[in-house]
Amino acid sequence: MSRAEESPIVNGTLIRIRDLAVRIGDRVIASVPELEVGPGECVAIVGESGSGKTTTLLAALGLVGDVSDLGVRRVDISGEITVCGVDVMAAGPAELRGIRGSRAALVMQSPQAALNPTMRLGTLMRRALARHGVKGAAARSRAEEAVKAVLLDPVIMRRYPHQVSGGQAQRFAIALALALGAEIVLADEPTSALDVTVQAEVVAVLRRLRDERGLAVLLVSHDLALVSTIADRVLVMRDGAVVESGPAAELFDRPCDAYTRELVAAVPALPSREEER
Numbered sequence: 629m630s631r632a633e634e635s636p637i638v639n640g641t642l643i644r645i646r647d648l649a650v651r652i653g654d655r656v657i658a659s660v661p662e663l664e665v666g667p668g669e670c671v672a673i674v675g676e677s678g679s680g681k682t683t684t685l686l687a688a689l690g691l692v693g694d695v696s697d698l699g700v701r702r703v704d705i706s707g708e709i710t711v712c713g714v715d716v717m718a719a720g721p722a723e724l725r726g727i728r729g730s731r732a733a734l735v736m737q738s739p740q741a742a743l744n745p746t747m748r749l750g751t752l753m754r755r756a757l758a759r760h761g762v763k764g765a766a767a768r769s770r771a772e773e774a775v776k777a778v779l780l781d782p783v784i785m786r787r788y789p790h791q792v793s794g795g796q797a798q799r800f801a802i803a804l805a806l807a808l809g810a811e812i813v814l815a816d817e818p819t820s821a822l823d824v825t826v827q828a829e830v831v832a833v834l835r836r837l838r839d840e841r842g843l844a845v846l847l848v849s850h851d852l853a854l855v856s857t858i859a860d861r862v863l864v865m866r867d868g869a870v871v872e873s874g875p876a877a878e879l880f881d882r883p884c885d886a887y888t889r890e891l892v893a894a895v896p897a898l899p900s901r902e903e904e905r
């Protein structure tokens with residue numbers, strides 16, 4: 629059952645998905661009738677392992693079909709996907725590169741693995757900005773501003789990835805997205821490799837950026853307690869399908885679907901959103 633029809637229609641929607649279906653052979657690995665993320669909104673996709681969360685996130689950035697080049701079984705994708713005004717299903721590689729990383733940034737579970745270990749964070753940041761045409765003093769001030777926005781000391785720019793903690797690396801990945809001008813962050817289990825206190829720090833940074841700068845977040849997580857502290861709306865997936873979706877508070881207070889009820893019941897005490905703030 630879906631409460632999708634209750635979702636607000638947001639002007640300037642950053643991600644709009646309609647009737648997405650990702651198939652491998654006869655098997656539908658992700659089917660999403662409707663998903664919208666507007667400026668300053670956090671939408672979370674939750675569900676058990678293998679339910680299609682990551683596939684949905686990657687599909688939004690046009691990254692799902694890519695695996696067929698690697699000799700993996702052919703992945704078919706259908707539906708409508710618009711990200712930052714770009715029709716992802718029709719866009720060519722150059723147009724997709726224009727939104728990925730800059731306007732819509734992917735933040736993965738383990739940023740340290742994604743950061744070049746031979747470069748200081750400052751060099752990584754400068755190179756990324758240079759690729760987007762930002763150089764010199766403009767690059768330095770953008771980098772410093774972004775690093776401060778995620779509550780990191782700019783001195784971190786002199787360190788190598790192995791010299792920072794997991795939480796700092798994750799916040800640096802978010803800073804990189806901000807410096808490049810991201811309007812939306814697509815975060816796949818961004819805190820699952822971190823310990824609980826550090827998880828809270830990373831989520832607090834995302835929440836602050838959402839509240840203060842209108843940064844939108846599409847968050848994939850299996851951690852309902854965490855999701856309840858940041859998400860405005862939630863989609864619950866199981867076996868590749870959306871079983872329930874709706875405003876977070878409503879979905880946690882009065883889950884309609886039996887599977888959502890099970891998920892909610894499995895979290896001993898969902899922290900109240902006000903308490904967290």
Ligand SMILES: Nc1ncnc2c1ncn2[C@@H]1O[C@H](COP(=O)(O)OP(=O)(O)OP(=O)(O)O)[C@@H](O)[C@H]1O
Pocket residue numbers: 652657658675676677678679680681682683684695700701703850
């Ligand atoms: N390229 C692929 N080839 C074959 N199967 C795939 C491929 N991509 C995803 N799948 C399968 O599709 C299903 C959905 O995967 P997906 O990674 O989206 O799930 P998930 O909900 O993100 O899981 P997790 O929480 O474990 O990351 C899984 O059964 C996965 O094994």
